[in-house]
Amino acid sequence: MAYLEMRGITKRFPGVIANDHVDFSVEEGEIHALVGENGAGKTTLMRILYGLESPDEGIIRLGGRAVRIPNPQAAIRLGIGMVHQHFQLVPSFTALENIVLNREPRRGPLLDRQHARCALETLIERLGLEVDLGARISELSVGERQRVEILKLLYRNARLIILDEPTTVLTPQETHALFAMLRRLKEEGRTIIFISHRLSEVMEIADRVTVLRRGRVVGVRSVASTDERELARMMVGEVAAIARQACRSLENAPPALIVRDVTLAEIPGRLSLKGLSFEVRRGEILGVAGVEGNGQQELVELLAGLRFPQKGQILLDGKDITFMDVRGRRRHGLAVIPPDRLQEGLSLPAPVWANLIATRYHLPPFSHLGLLNRALIRSYAAQLIQKFEVMVPSIDAPALALSGGNLQRLIIAREVSTPPRVLIAAHPTRGLDMRATQAIRKLLLELAGQGTAVLLISTDIDELLALSDRLLVLHRGEIVGFLPISQADPESLGLLMAGRRLERRG
């Protein structure tokens, strides 16, 4: 009987089923990897385990007993600890203070730092976790911060430890040290759940693997009896036969967007982009593949005009737009479907008509001498919602009244009502149902057919394979491979995204 059993876990969010009757079990004292693409449901499942979400259906059993985990405190009490992708640390506190917060040893009214230090140093020594307890978090490297997070849960005697994508932020050396420590924890009898995309690492450290795809369990394997290729195939699935237009000959098409050796500096909380070079030709769909968090957000912000590069050039139809502001770029034919639909693509409290002209209100014919032409704006809005089949109660309704699919249609209506020269489409179908997804994909193909250069950023490999003419893969802010679609298969793509380089074929 397994130490941890999650049975029939189902969790629904508006418009999407994150976990679909998932059965997940972990043996005591093993290192169990949970893998899958973005949107597969891994983090949701673990958030349920840690009490940050509650399942719509399903039960959890720990050590044979059914348990309820309504909040993190309950999880902590059950001996469950989680290190999230985004650390929960107080920057100005020392490592020691962060670890003992709310469980501080005291001497009278005082915080007994000495005692804390002793206790933690024992832990550190035993597990080989090198951390300067007296250093402030803001001074620590990412690897060290992660160790602080791990110490947090060890200090609270966590027997079941969940690590969400721990190695994405680590250097190879730090990863090595992390694995050494995980092995030591395992020797102590603790159980570890390890969420990851990096199949090579999974093969190295885990005992067993569960693969999730689209909210469902695809399979469970012991690491000894499988290999990376099989796992990649399970993660990504067979390529659905999606009707594609015949391979268009694009060799002679002029490049609409040229990015030349662009470097974007790192700022707190964000990756840097190093030496990016690529082109998107007119009528071409260039897919940008990669695990989320490898530079996609930074790339979109750079191209949209929210940030400027430290080195390199960006050309749109031959015009240098490297330091042009957002408005200027849009004027030259750039359109953007931002990655965060709700925060970056819309204003939810604002009415539908306002969202539809948010990028154009200052231009004729919508405004003249500072006055808005309300009648024109309204009729334009009405036209757009009809043309793009956006379901709205009225054009005066605030955007927050719309469903997810309609919100995306709204954004698309705004961006492509006049066919753009270059369209940056970031995660255009994320979280949408089949019908909306198909409609948007069809639209993207049409736009390309009409000559728009499309940069499609997506974590959905099916989508990338179905729509793109070429692919590039982003990893840690760099391009690690180009693939023409004829040479792209789910396996190699999965491997590239997971961190293995192929020879460049650009």
Place this chain on the structure above:
Amino acid sequence: MSAILFAMLRMTAPLILAATGGIISQQAGMINVALEGLMLIGAFAGVLIAYYAQSAWVGALAAVATGALFAGLLALAVLGLRANLIVAGLALNLLVLGLTRYLLQILFATRGAFAPERLPGLGTLEIPALQGFPILGDIILGHSPLVYFSWILALLSAFFLNHTPEGLRLRAVGENEEAARSLGVPVNRVRALALVASGCLAGLAGVQLSLGNLQLFFENMTNGRGFIALAAIYFGQARPALTLLACLLFGLFEAIQIRLQTRVGIPPQWPQMLPFILVILVLAGVSMHRRARRMFF
């Protein structure tokens, strides 16, 4: 010279008390713009109760309790009813202003000032050991006990924030609410208590104003000191040591106001404005520094 420093110490005391309270709530993430109103209601309650009970210390206790009560109301509005902290704080200031004037009229049929004959004051403290000290003696001795108490409290609060578990949790709540919550810290409770604590200290600051030196209450006697305390907090970036320094500085301005005017002919409004101008400069400077650091990444 020593007379100036003596006056400075006296005038800094309410600032130190109020600013200490303000730091506590600020470190919990609650900027307290109601320090002004809390001081005023403390000053009033102190005088009122001291008069009826014929004891300044009972009055002081009443001031603390009243400050706590009104701060509690603010906490209720903001944390319970989701009122905006700034607007609610400003509303509290208005409420106290109106309430004190109203009560003055209702209870004592007076507008302006209430200075009854038999109103006991806080008295002064003499420290025999330091009696003979040449310069320091003149400056430090003979103040109302609250002046000394304000220093002690400032030290205690710094100690509390940095060396006790509760202080650690409070600072965690102010700096990263999510991290604190994920470890089980009751965020809203901590915030409410922080506000109440600032109310207690601001109330004490008020009673120092009304009973510490002269014994009277007049309407709007705080006259912006609550905001000067806020300015000191921002000047000192909510750090106890720097804020204390700012309080001293601002108290000095107040102390030399009259002298500057009579001796050097500098209008009193200039030292009055100075704290606020300085704070704006500090804030601008800090922002510029932060920007510069980010640019280099």
Place this chain on the structure above:
Amino acid sequence: MIRAMAFRNLQEVARFVITLGVALILGAIIIQLSGREASAAYRALFESALGSRLALADSLAVSTPLILTGLATAVAFRTGVFNVGVEGSLYMGAFAAAWVGFTWPNTPSGLLIPAAILAGGLAGSLWGLIPGTLKAWLDVDEIVTTIMMNYIAVSFTSYLVNYPFAVPGLANAMSPMVPSSIHLPRLLPPSQLHAGFILALLCALGVGVLFSRTTWGFEFNLQGSNPIFARWAGVRSPRVILTAMGLSGFLGGLAGAFQILGVHYRFIANFSPGYGYDGIAIALLGRTTAFGTLVGALLFGALRNGASGLELFAGIPLELVRILEAVIILMVTAEATIRLKGKKIPISVEREG
């Protein structure tokens, strides 16, 4: 966008009435506790505020500066800027208008009146642009800076009328009088109602049109409703913030100018009983719409005006009205917060792993 937030539906009106009702009930309790009679008090209040043509006119007069400070605050709030500094702009505008008046007393009124008014507006505008610039370019939090600017303005203008522009022989700190040629004409003597009221109404109309029909207004709304999206859509946020603060300060300056030119006829140190701060309450009460702000200002004006009647006829200190106002503000902010910053955004389901 004005429609999304206007007083259109019953719910809004109901909320308004409830807020007022609760405040009045609390006031009644206080009155009874003070040993007076609540109904007599409220009757006196009502009579004094609205009971006769003159009373009504005086109420409108009192509401004149409130209309403008309310509009000033509303403009800033709409844009997402928490401007608490209208009081400071009011003082600077008041002094500037007075200064123009008493410095060039012999200029024909046709030129001098607009000059004084414009000077007032510009002074207020510049005053607001100082914290505005700090926010737009350095991201300095505007709440603290605007509060500080208020205190600086009050002290500074006090200095001006006590020193450089002091009138010899006068005990109170006041500036020289402005020439009678530029006194704003009284509309209904002997009440205090002056032409400034009409101008304030025009401003309300102007702001209403601004919000709903101009590109500026559209930008304000967009920036305030979602500053992140505004950037992605191409809005030049620093510019928009600066414009909003400049306009907000301008309206605040007008409020001060009209008080000088219509009521006091000279600058008096500390003349404002907190018009600027009341503007915050009024803007919130009116859900930052021009019409709502107007109604709120008229309400507060009536309350203020009626206060003296409260004292004269019912023996209740007029400060009770202040207490009522404070309670109204508290109630308004308790439910207004959720609307104002538009933070009812569902947690993004996008980042699922």
